[in-house]
Amino acid sequence: MTETTAAPARRDAPPSMIERMTLILDAFNGPSARLTLEDVARRTGLPRSTAHRILDQLVRQRWLAHHTFGYGLGQRALGLGGQDGGHGKIREAAAPYLHELQVTTGLVAHLAVLDGAEVFYLDKLGGRLASSVPSRVGGRAPAHSTALGKAMLAWLEPEQVDALLGTGITRLTSRTIGELGTLHQELHRVRQRRGLAFERGESFPGIACVAAAIRGAEGPVAGLSLVGDIHTPLENVAPLVVTAARETAQVLFPGSAAAGRGGRTRRPHADRPVPEHTWSTATMNRLLAVDGRGDWM
Template sequence: MSESTAAPAVRRDPPPSMVERMTLILDAFTGRSVRLTLEDVARHTGLPRSTAHRILDQLVRQRWLEHNSYGYALGPRALSLGGRDGGHGKIREAAAPLLHELQITTGLVAHLAVLDGAHVFYLDKVGGRFASSVPSRVGGRAPAHSTALGKAMLAWLEPEQVDARLGGALNRLTNRTIGELATLHQELHRIRRRRGLAFERGETFPGIACVAAAIRGPEGPVAGISLVGDIRTPLENVAPLVAAAAREASQTLFPSTAPARRPRARRAEFAPPAEDSWSPETLNRLLAMDGRGEWM
């Protein structure tokens, strides 16, 4: 972590107040790309390791910081100060043409969202005649555990991160909503086995169905793309298109981690690259891994 070496020198007498200690910790993060471990924070601030850990946990819970296997980084609340949007503008820019193409190709409503604590936060919505029937809006939120968008992103977090975001109780919005963490973890495991495809039918709103896939970076999910229709929509038919759009957005946002890209096909041939394309037989096998029809 080359950026961490530029942090302030160790203080011999840590400030006494909680506000000062929190400020000292936040000041150690000198840029949005800085990643620090607990040991880094303790060394740079001069705080005892146990004290630093306790305050870091509080800052993560309040979304000032984020924590994953790479360490701690500035969270959405810190990045939103001063008009910064936490990178949402770049995500919207990368996903916008893909959302429009999905909507035109399928006639369904396309969504783009990010995780915001225990919820998904909608960055974009592109829809046709069905759009007014879908009770979502740009700038709105929905529980992550009941939406395909949320589950698609949660599936690529570590289990303890999922637990920390959602807490112990999961609210049931309908009789189809997952209400226990253990059941949710089983569903997230199935999503990973389906190569990231998440489905939901009537879990958030009766009569609404959705398929989603996460836009992933080198450190985990950064957003999700979904298609939404009514409960009778054959989502299995459009699932490969959602997966391809999420993959293309990932490659656009993180080109250094993407494999060599082939020329993009015309809209009429919108499909994953040949090596990643899914035959009907492959898709059926992936979907059959659930062994349970109620989440599909």
């Protein structure tokens, strides 16, 4: 006796956009679920073109996130489920390194995540300079105008950057990058500088910042930065930011190659003095001169 397996009957697509969006969101069975476009179309019974169009809209509205290995639930969807998008875990992992950065340098230290075209501040530590830096926990800033934003955008695909920022970006000051083409050039320089991103007066006049991304296997998950006034020699403390970001990533993603070099994670020592030159002058000159002018934007 032989048996035949009938192909599942294709369901009629729900008539309303809300029903179709709900159908797609219901296809994700947990916070860590990753689905390709084909997976979504198969699970929902929607035509591939329809699923793709709705997925793009859900990503733009942060109900979903588009990762290297597929789509996953975004910050809005995770928030409705009582989750914080992993922010609590990120804050816990970064806390000792953020504290060490602030105490060691005396500068203002930030922890932030990328939320669409903006950075969203998860933590801020600062001494006497804190009140002069116009940022706050829970606040936002345009990603293209901040070192934190550029540090994270640098590890996304160019198409993802374009999708997040749209067709145009605005200038906050005379030094803010105002064109997508120029921003892509700067993001290339960030990658050449081992992930170091700088900004001087791009968000607010008189404020300077250096940042590095905390990276996982699927890309940047957050960023750390140090902020001072426009005259702060950020090149001296830049390696500390890179190290703190890499070691935070090792705590979040043990054994991940994207998190940086392997080995035991160093325990923070907040009483370590700031070295006068943490990298050699030749190394810093090479890193900062990748655009041929010895300057950062």
